[in-house]
Amino acid sequence: MAQGRRQTGAGRGVTMRDVADRAGVGLATVSRVVNGVSGVAPELAEKVREAARDLGYRHDATASSLRRADRRTDTVALVLEDVANPFSSALQRAITDAAAERGIMVLSGSSDENPSRERDLVETFTARRADGLIVVPTGRADDALRAARIFGTPLVAVDRMVDLEGVDTVTVDNREGTAAAAARLHAAGHRRVAYFGDQPTIWTADERLAGFSDIFPVGPATPVRRGLSSVQAAEHAAHEALASPEPPTAFVSGQNLITIGIRRALQEAGLEHRIALVGFDDFPLADLLTPGVSVIAQDPARLGLEAARLLFARLDGDEGPARHCVVPTRYIARGSGEIPAPSARP
Amino acid sequence: MAQGRRQTGAGRGVTMRDVADRAGVGLATVSRVVNGVSGVAPELAEKVREAARDLGYRHDATASSLRRADRRTDTVALVLEDVANPFSSALQRAITDAAAERGIMVLSGSSDENPSRERDLVETFTARRADGLIVVPTGRADDALRAARIFGTPLVAVDRMVDLEGVDTVTVDNREGTAAAAARLHAAGHRRVAYFGDQPTIWTADERLAGFSDIFPVGPATPVRRGLSSVQAAEHAAHEALASPEPPTAFVSGQNLITIGIRRALQEAGLEHRIALVGFDDFPLADLLTPGVSVIAQDPARLGLEAARLLFARLDGDEGPARHCVVPTRYIARGSGEIPAPSARP
DNA sequence: TTGAAAGCGATACCAT
DNA sequence: ATGGTATCGCTTTCAA
Numbered sequence: 001m002a003q004g005r006r007q008t009g010a011g012r013g014v015t016m017r018d019v020a021d022r023a024g025v026g027l028a029t030v031s032r033v034v035n036g037v038s039g040v041a042p043e044l045a046e047k048v049r050e051a052a053r054d055l056g057y058r059h060d061a062t063a064s065s066l067r068r069a070d071r072r073t074d075t076v077a078l079v080l081e082d083v084a085n086p087f088s089s090a091l092q093r094a095i096t097d098a099a100a101e102r103g104i105m106v107l108s109g110s111s112d113e114n115p116s117r118e119r120d121l122v123e124t125f126t127a128r129r130a131d132g133l134i135v136v137p138t139g140r141a142d143d144a145l146r147a148a149r150i151f152g153t154p155l156v157a158v159d160r161m162v163d164l165e166g167v168d169t170v171t172v173d174n175r176e177g178t179a180a181a182a183a184r185l186h187a188a189g190h191r192r193v194a195y196f197g198d199q200p201t202i203w204t205a206d207e208r209l210a211g212f213s214d215i216f217p218v219g220p221a222t223p224v225r226r227g228l229s230s231v232q233a234a235e236h237a238a239h240e241a242l243a244s245p246e247p248p249t250a251f252v253s254g255q256n257l258i259t260i261g262i263r264r265a266l267q268e269a270g271l272e273h274r275i276a277l278v279g280f281d282d283f284p285l286a287d288l289l290t291p292g293v294s295v296i297a298q299d300p301a302r303l304g305l306e307a308a309r310l311l312f313a314r315l316d317g318d319e320g321p322a323r324h325c326v327v328p329t330r331y332i333a334r335g336s337g338e339i340p341a342p343s344a345r346p
Numbered sequence: 347m348a349q350g351r352r353q354t355g356a357g358r359g360v361t362m363r364d365v366a367d368r369a370g371v372g373l374a375t376v377s378r379v380v381n382g383v384s385g386v387a388p389e390l391a392e393k394v395r396e397a398a399r400d401l402g403y404r405h406d407a408t409a410s411s412l413r414r415a416d417r418r419t420d421t422v423a424l425v426l427e428d429v430a431n432p433f434s435s436a437l438q439r440a441i442t443d444a445a446a447e448r449g450i451m452v453l454s455g456s457s458d459e460n461p462s463r464e465r466d467l468v469e470t471f472t473a474r475r476a477d478g479l480i481v482v483p484t485g486r487a488d489d490a491l492r493a494a495r496i497f498g499t500p501l502v503a504v505d506r507m508v509d510l511e512g513v514d515t516v517t518v519d520n521r522e523g524t525a526a527a528a529a530r531l532h533a534a535g536h537r538r539v540a541y542f543g544d545q546p547t548i549w550t551a552d553e554r555l556a557g558f559s560d561i562f563p564v565g566p567a568t569p570v571r572r573g574l575s576s577v578q579a580a581e582h583a584a585h586e587a588l589a590s591p592e593p594p595t596a597f598v599s600g601q602n603l604i605t606i607g608i609r610r611a612l613q614e615a616g617l618e619h620r621i622a623l624v625g626f627d628d629f630p631l632a633d634l635l636t637p638g639v640s641v642i643a644q645d646p647a648r649l650g651l652e653a654a655r656l657l658f659a660r661l662d663g664d665e666g667p668a669r670h671c672v673v674p675t676r677y678i679a680r681g682s683g684e685i686p687a688p689s690a691r692p
Numbered sequence: 693t694t695g696a697a698a699g700c701g702a703t704a705c706c707a708t
Numbered sequence: 709a710t711g712g713t714a715t716c717g718c719t720t721t722c723a724a
Contacts, residue, residue: 015701026711031703039709058497061473062419063701066409067716073408075474084439086432086630093430096455105470107453109442124451127407128421151404260631267634284432285606285631288613361717372695377719385693409717413700698721708711 014057023051034059065129076311077125078108079118079135087256087281087300088136091158094304095134102312104131111138113199113229119144126153132311137162139201154314158307160203168310170303170325174204174280177296177329178211181278182252184337185215189344190250190276192221194241196234196262197254199227208254208280223248234261242269249341250276256283263293263336278337287334294337297330360401369397380405411475422657423471424454425464425481433602433627433646434482437504440650441480448658450477457484459545459575465490472497478657483508485547500660504653506549514656516649516671520550520626523642523675524557527624528598530683531561535690536596536622538567540587542580542608543600545573554600554626569594580607588615595687596622602629609639609682624683633680640683643676 016030023030025044032040033048040048051057065073076099080088088110096106107125111118115138122144125133132154137145140163148155149164156168185193195212198205209224216222223241228234234253238261241248251266253259259279266272273291282297306325331337362376369376371390378386379394386394397403411419422445426434434456442452453471457464461484468490471479478500483491486509494501495510503515531539541558544551555570562568569587574580580599584607587594597612599605605625612618619637628643652671677683 017701020711027701027713028703028705028711029709032710035703041709044710056496059473060475060701061470062408062475063412063716064703065716066412066718067701067703069704069716071716082439083429083442084432084435086430086435089430089432089435093428093456096429100455105453105455105474107451109446109451110439124407127405128451129406129408150402260634264634283631284629285635288606288610289631289634290636363717366695373718374695374697374720375693378694381719387693390694406717409700410719411700412702413717413719415700415720417700693724695724696722698719700719701716703714703716705714706712708709 014055015060016057018055019048019051019057022055023047071129072131073129074103075105075107075128075130076132076134077121077128077130078106079121079125079133080108080110081113081136081138082110083108084110085256086283087298090300091136091304091307094301095308098305098308098312111136113138113202115139115142115144118142119147122148126151132156132315134158134307134311136160137203140203154311156307156311156314158303162203166322168314168323168325170306170310170327171204172298172303172327172329174207174329175211175214177331178208178252178254178280179214180211181280181294181296181331181337182212182215184331185250185252185276185278188276188338189341191341191343192246192248193250193252194248195222195224195252195254196228196237196258197224197226198258199229205254212252212254221246228255228258228261231257231261231264234258235265236261238262238265239269242266242271242275248275250339251278253277253279255279256281259283259293259295263289272336274339274342276337276339276341282332286332289336291336291339292334294334295332297332299327299330302327360403361406362403364401365394365397365403368401369393417475418477419475420449421451421453421474421476422478422480423467423474423476424452425467425471425479426454426456427459427482427484428456429454430456431602432629433644436646437482437650437653440647441654444651444654444658457482459484459548461485461488461490464488465493468494472499478502478661480504480653480657482506483549486549500657502653502657502660504649508549512668514660514669514671516652516656516673517550518644518649518673518675520553520675521557521560523677524554524598524600524626525560526557527626527640527642527677527683528558528561530677531596531598531622531624534622534684535687537687537689538592538594539596539598540594541568541570541598541600542574542583542604543570543572544604545575551600558598558600567592574601574604574607577603577607577610580604581611582607584608584611585615588612588617588621594621596685597624599623599625601625602627605629605639605641609635618682620685620688622683622685622687628678632678635682637682637685638680640680641678643678645673645676648673 020027020030033045099106109121118138134156136159158170225237251262278294280296282295286293366373366376379391445452455467464484480502482505571583597608624640626642628641632639
């Protein structure tokens, strides 16, 4: 059987007018029944529902929102860094769930850290008249977001701060979390500690490095590598660091892919039990590796929930000043971060 | 600064009419310019673009599709099992990328293996007039999908087969892949092998079990556990199996969460080097564990791409008979599946 | 080449 | 309580 656009008389093309005619009522009455407006005689309502069923009527949300006074589409859009990243997908899941409770759908796309892709996405989403936007911004001075704000679409920046007044934000305590983890390494005797981070354009990358530097000011003993954005790049850089005359006794990573890359290099060199490693952002199976990977864990579900709440408040008419929500991180000791410096070993 | 709906005169509420008036041209001309229809005098077109820029005009894709002859919304919808699952998010990513190339957006939602949630999602998506649907069906006789087909929205089922004529499908060779892996265990001397699988309502769960049974017919030596759908459940079941008088010498898992649960139990019992484990579906870091986890790997990106292709062909007017695309799996030996049976050990 | 006008499917006002 | 009708923002004839 072929899959055609119009294979049966039912479905496509059946409008409220058709339903009204078949039920022998006015167009407005059908609209009331479909929208569950009270004040329609029960028997009429039943007749309408029957006609709708017979004809295979399907409500057109598109036309509905066009005519509606509030112009709502009951859709919010989500611009992530990469849907396939576990952090992003946990965020998406939390937001989608929160939205579903209100009967709101979620559109999403990946910017891949590319400002022009981000711009395209924001443009497409506003063209589709999303009621609101939740964005993981690619940059601090974000053009795409500025455009959306001018257009008037409520907007929440999540995971990263942005230099735009009046934008609600949700972030984690990147600096404090990283500093606390670094302090633990310091207490365990580490003095030669390498920091591997993401691209400096990303706000979180700056914050985390700052937290690290609070404990280990950058110097010859504390090499800093930035601009790492894939497992392979981090793995390669870690191999280089291990091959240097005075290799670090510990690594701090600013991102989960980097953490995995470093760990991969350590395992290849057979050093995972001798060199400490702490990563920012938890990842699945970190606890099943031996030794387990200690991390500064974020709570992406919580982040998403707070972002959704902020956005929904705006959708509900909140016109107050911008709010900034900071979600705490949590250090999870699994072993790799608890390896002491050689000097401190018995 | 407050975040209002209408904080500047620009943006919201600016229609083509406004642009037309400011540019001193007709409404139709603006429409032509915006849609890039050739045949407008260059100077007029420039005037229109300028007016649009000045007023902060944003095209309304909603109204556009309503009036357009083909009624296209340039949106396809995706019903996944759980966006947060790596398999699902890889699928989503591949489909979103393929769609983006054609200027198509992707709506998505998670059914959580719940038929009524699936139904809601399909309903919402068709109400939003998605041009097409890609669904990971929760059941074989899927009501939600039947409804969508009657409505006439092109539909592709991915990952799982469905008892509905005329529906395009993309799956992997579940049975063959599992049988091949089981055969390897048999060759390595294993005779007491446990199979842990997902809920029997899921088509893939049946297929994979069938593949296992092709090599190890179900009997006392080959216990089968079904209905496992979380890491915890699998872990618990694995502990039980290990505590039995004659524990299996190998495990075969029908799903990635189950694989992880079994592995967790093995590590807790200190048996990960003595009892073999092969899982269906690869997962991140499977190679970093010691021993690495051998898997029957699917290629979710490929699955998504094929599904998108099938759907786009329908959108392009293909009315041919339903097509079924089968993507091959690949066994990846990492160690856990290569542990020989004790009887076969020197 | 350009513009006026009809109408996509639904909502909301205003009569009845 | 119910129905007629103007209208949402846009595309698409059809005339000029």
